[in-house]
Structure formats: C-alpha cells, structure tokens
Amino acid sequence: MSTRDTSAKEDPIIESRDQLVAPMQLGEKPKADWRIGTEHEKLVFNRSDHRAPSYEEKGGIRDILLSLQEFGWEPVEEGGKVIAMRGEDGTVSLEPAGQLELSGAPLENLHETCAETGRHLDQVKQVGEACDVGFLGLGMWPDKTRDELPMMPKGRYDIMKRHMPRVGTLGLDMMLRTCTIQVNLDYSSEADMAQKFRTGLALQPLATALFANSPFTEGKPNGFLSYRSHIWSDTDPHRTGMLPFVFEDGFGYERWVDYMLDVPMYFVFRDGKYIDAAGFSFRDFLKGELSVLPGEKPTESDWWDHLSTAFPEVRLKSFLEMRGADGGPWSRICALPAFWVGLLYEQSALDAAWDLVKHWSMEEREELRNAVPKQALDAPIPGGGNLRDLAKDVLKIARSGLTARARFNASGDNETGFLETLDEIVASGKVPAQVLLDRYHGEWGGDISRVYKYSF
Template identity: 65%
Template sequence: MSSASTAADLPITDRAQLAAYLQAGEKPRADWRIGTEHEKFGFRLDDLRPPEFDGERGIEALLKGLTRFGWEAQEENGRVIALLKDGASVTLEPAGQLELSGAALESVHQTCVEVGSHLNEVRQVADELRLGFLGMGFQPKWRRQDMPWMPKGRYRIMRDYMPRVGSLGVDMMTRTCTVQVNLDYADEADMVKKFRVSLALQPVATALFADSPFTEGRPNGYLSYRSHIWTDTDADRTGMLDFVFEDGFGYERYVDYMLDVPMYFSYRDGIYHDASGQSFRDFLDGRLPVLPGALPTLRDWSDHLTTAFPEVRLKKFLEMRGADSGPWSRICALPAFWVGLLYDDAALDAAWDLVKDFSLAERHALRDGVPQHALKLPFRGASVRELAREALKISIAGLRRRARLNGNGADETAFLDPLLEIAEAGQTPAERKLELFHGEWNGDIDPVFRQFAY
C-alpha cells in the first residue's frame, strides 16, 4: 500500500482535517487544469431498449470490449464496473449510462480530442454489439421500470433511500445524463469568487444546454426536465447553496454544510455499509450506528463529498453541474464556457460584476424558472437570453486572453460556436427537438435515437 493510501485510511482525529482536505486542492495558476465528464444513454439498435448489464450485448460486454484500447478493468464483486487509463475513467451510472470522467488537461483542445477518441472507441465496440449511444439530459422514451440497474453497492443503498426524501430521486439516478466540468482554484479567496460566479450563472448554462423535453415519448412541459428533477430529489443535498454568498464563506462553512448532509454509506474492506440518513458528525465522534466505535478516514470524507448534489460542488476542485448532456460539440463547449469565465482574471472580474448584485430571490427565480423556459425566462426587463449573450461575450474575451492555441494557431473560442448559435437564435436544443417531434417525426419519439446518436 502506498503512503498516500495509508494516509487516506488513517482515522480523522481533528475536524480541521476536513477543511484541510479542501484546502489541499489549491494550485498555482500554472497547474490549473480542466476535467470534463459526460454521460450518455445506451440503447439496442433493434428495439431501442437500454442494455442490461449482463449478456452478450450488455454493458459489461461493452466495458470488456473497450479494454482493447488499453483501458484497465476495475471490478466489484467479480464484475467489471469501470475502466481506468492515463488519469481518465469510464464508469457506470445506476441504469448503465456510460460516463467518461476525463483526465486533468491543460486546454479545451486536449479535452475535445479526448472526448472524440472516447466516442470513437465506444462506437467501434458498440457497433459490434449492435448498440448505440445518445446524448440528452433525460431518457426520452423509456419508463422508470424499464431501466436496468447496475451491480454497484452504493447504487443499491441510494435506490432504497431516495424514495424516502423525494419523488424524483430514482429518476435522477436512472434517467438523467449530464456534462460537467471540474476547475481549479488558487486559494480560498479564489475558490469563493469562482464558486459565487459559477453558482449565480449556473442557470445560464442550464438554459444554453437545455435538451430534455420528453418523458416516455411525449413532451413533458420542460426544456430541461433533467434540471427540474433535482428540485424533488433530496432537499438535504441539492440546490443553490445561499450560504456561499454570505460574508465569511470559505472552506470551514462548506464543511459545516457537508456535515449536515446525511450519509449514504461507508466503504470498508470491499463492503458498502448502509449508513443512509445517518450523520457524519456522529461518525466523527465514533457514534455511527452502522459502524459503532469506528472513526471516519479521509477516504470516507472524500466519498461523502461526492454524495451532495448542489448546482456547483466543492471537492478538491469546483464542479459545474448545471448542463444537460448532448452531442460532441456541446461536450466541448461546456469547459470552454467556464474556462473563459473563470481562468482569466479580467473575465472573472467582469463575470462577478455581472452577477454580484443578484438578489437571493433573483438567483432562485433563475434556478426555478430556467428548466421550463430556458432562454425565454424573463429577467430584469429582458430575458435569460440576454444574460447568456453577455456571459458568452465575457467568456470569449477570457479565452482570447488565455490564448491557448492548437497546432493550427487557433485559440479555444471556436468551441463556443454551438452556444453562440443557440443564444443568437434564441432556440435551445430542446426546442429544436420539439419542432421535429411535432413536424417531420409526426409525434413519434423513436427518430431521436437515429438522428441524434453519436
């Protein structure tokens, strides 16, 4: 066992270690990186159903097939449930949604190459298994009971707990897909400023990426139903985190928040111990009912940080969580948008000037209204579309000053083109699909799997 692993498995003896864990994410600007994650729905080409885990055409067969490209298989209870390679991973969401968690890269150019390579590998193996993959925010056709479950211990615990705290948590687990980006901070003050800007503008990302207008083959009345799902999943671990905008916010205050988030589990000796609804504060005192007398480790704390689902999440980096999944071009657009806003000082200042006087009521109105209305949501005498256009201008300027060039001498601004088109047209991807549904698709959802598959 490595020394790092040994340290992670030592008992926590001082609450200060929890804040120090977050502080350990601080990096000098030269070491700031971009980590991009995206999820996608698998479907069988013959009947469009989501593939099960088992079987010749199952998700495990897909994962095993991907090992030909140098991925190292990771097992749980003898079953392949993940892949690792060069700082990246391929993992499974609860219903088999396939996720690429990308490596920490220096530029959006590298991110887009990484995503393209991954999608190409998946396509090669999926073609052999007669499978396809679709990027959208919510499963457009199949019912909750039609979705399979992957054999991962933490998902069993979450599946049993979710109905106790909200009506849509199981749908969040099984029928949603997102694209996210993880970004670094220099110190606590930098983290706070980036957290506030990204939290206030997260509804803009939700609007630009809105692509989940169907439920069980019919329009659901939303443009980002995925975003709406989070409003009735689990109030203890979701939302806009109003305390982030309060004076004195920092690592310690986020620790307080996380200590109030109920636990899901503690993973020990290859076993997920069901601690759902129990308190990490009690764990710190050795009074966790499921593990009496045991103290948490930094590995437990790291796991616990992944069980909160606010619009922006702090771990050893900041994670932007507001966007529906989509095609390759929009997967690349999300890191470009946030890197342009947050990795250039002048852009970060301009973005803060844009949002610093938003009231609590305005922030919540944006969060609550965007899932249904997206860019057309009224805001301050105009609409979210105008707010999005202003944010995009700031991001473009930030990327230009950043001046990370590819081999052809082009900077990263081109990756924002899909978002600029959406903002200029005032039409989200969801609204485009609704036009097709009511037009050439003649009210049939099945064509979405052919026209928008990777």
C-alpha cells in the same frame, strides 16, 4: 458518479477538523497548474429495439466495458464485477441504469479536452458496432419508464435506490433516467475559490438553459425544456440547490465543511463492500456513534467519499464542479468547458462575470433557477430582460477570457471556436430541446423513436 479508489494503503482516522478542511486546501494550485476536467454521460440503447441493455446480457454493459480493453483501458472491479475502466484518458464508469460516463483526465487546454472527447466517442462507437448498441446524447431518456431500466451492480446505487423515495419523489428519475455534462476546475486560494463558486452558482441557470436537452418523458413532451434540471428540485433537499450560504460574507472552506457535515450520509465503504448508512449523521460518525459501525470513527477516505454525495448546482471537493448541463453531442461536450474556462480562468473575465450577477438577491437567484427548466433562455432575469440577453454578454466575456488565455492548437487557432455552438443557440433563440420539439411536432409526426437517429 465517483468510482471508489481502493488503492490507498494509509487511511488515517480523522482526529481533527484540520483533516476535514484539508481536501479543499489541498486543491489550491498556482495558475500555471490549473487544469480542465470534463465528464459526460451517454444513454446506451440496443439498436434493434432501442431497449436499454442490462449488465449481464451478451453485448450488454459489462461487454461494452470489457471491449474497451482493446484501446488500452484496464478493468476496475467491485465485488468481482467490472464497474469501470481506467486509462490515460481518465475513467469510464457506470451510472445507475447503465449510462456510460467518461470522467476525463485533467488537461491543460480545451484543444486537448475536445480531442479526448473525440477519442472516447470514436472508441465507444467502435465498441457499439461490435455489441450492436448505440449512444444517445440527451439529458434524459426520452421514452423509458423507470421499470424498463436495468440496475448496475454497484453497492452505493442499491443504497441510494432504497433511500431516494424517502426524501423526494424524483430521485429515482435522477439516478435512472438522466445524463449530464460536467466541468471540474481549479482555484489558487480560498478567496479565488469563493469568487469562482459564487459566479458559477449565479450563472449556472444560464448554463442549464443553453444546454437544455430533455423535453420528453415516456415518449411525449413533458412541458419542460430541461426536465433533468427540474428533477433536482425534488430529489433530496438536504444535498441539492443553490446554497444561499455561498453568497454570505466569510464563505470559505470552513463553511463548506459545516454544510457537508449536515448533509446526511449514504454509506461507509469497508472491506470492499458498501454499508448502508443512509440518513445518518457524519457528525455522529466523528464521535464514534454511528449505529451501523458502533465505536468506529471515520477515516480520511470516508470523508472523501462523503464529499461526493452532495449534489448542488456547484460542488466543492479539491476542485470546483460545474454541474448544471444536460447531456448532448460532441460539440456541446466541448462547449461547456469552453464556457466555464472562459469565464473563470482569467481574472478580468471572472471579475466581469461576477459584476453581472453580484447585485442579485438570493430570492432572485432562486426564481431564475426555478424558471429555467421550463423557459430556458426566455426566463426573466433580475432588472429586466431575459436569459438570452444575458447570454450575449456572458459569451462575450467568456470569449475574452479564452482569447486572453492564448492557448493555440497546431493550426494556430485559440480556444474561442469551442463557443460557436453556443453562439448559434443564442442567435437562433432556440435551445436544443426546442429544436427536438420542433422535429417531434413536425417531421417526426409525434414518433419519438425518430430521436434514436440523432445518436452520437
């Protein structure tokens, strides 16, 4: 989740709708300047007892962050407490219960992306040795209750923790118990953004299925393959979902602004503190009628903050965020950007991918999205067959897109190798969660603690 940047000196008041559209327009870039940003979260556990460490304790989350200074990272503070580290590879930040996230730098190719991931994981492993902690690549805590998890000292998380139970039953699980991999991608124009958004949204259930990796809750199978994905179905209906309007004629920046204006607020950031505005209207804020800041109108930074508080399957800010994958190990962290870059960064591949799904009705898209958390690649697709059948076609398109990009490493390899782990999943017919369930019912003998041996 975003870490607030307080370095901007000028912060104009929003006086016109043009300022609301500006972040999306500013995201337009020529193809030569398109970049790849990869974010991934990890569960942190104490090696001796598998407990989730608190922020303050010796060897806890604060110490883990500060230990990254050894590798050139610099602290970011909120309220006098370190809540993130910044460096050449992006930002290392904290999710609500101490899940550690790398928001990677915008990079030119997948070789750089995977190298960045490798550097980060190597660094946190070294820190883990010193702090006696490990890192687990799953989509959800396999054994922890909500009450067993700590809360990190970030003001926006306190606000969200209070608000979540008002709007859904699983929002606290989203905050405290889940981990994801996410990819941020560029676009050249409003039309390019719209085609990528629609294609990404329609195919997001396939990404969820391929990366499904959260089959346990509180030590037992939960009946899902991606319980993390299921959690989003009852987190907050005002800011989640498949967004039918994206597929309507005329979708573009203006329609996204209207959507975001209808997403209820969480907070306003003033003088280094978060002011609780949960449930209030940004439209009222624009009129100077926000009750928690009477007479005050929003700044451009307030709007940027608000753009980060919607959580649909694909999100638009000044880039597109692909948000549907469970957390996982190094190979899958590299595979997710390969999947989306291959599909969306070459026009021929993008057209081919859209052709596969453009005829689906909104009802069919919703049915597929709702089936995936339990069925993954076995979920039926419109027109017959299942997601495993579709995956073969989609991965072929992604491979063609990566081949056409012709981005090579020093050994002369192109980027298609990063899809191999997904090829293996499709060939086997078993997503990561099914492999874990086989182990749980087999060699683990129902002992969920064995999952910690499969940490990073």
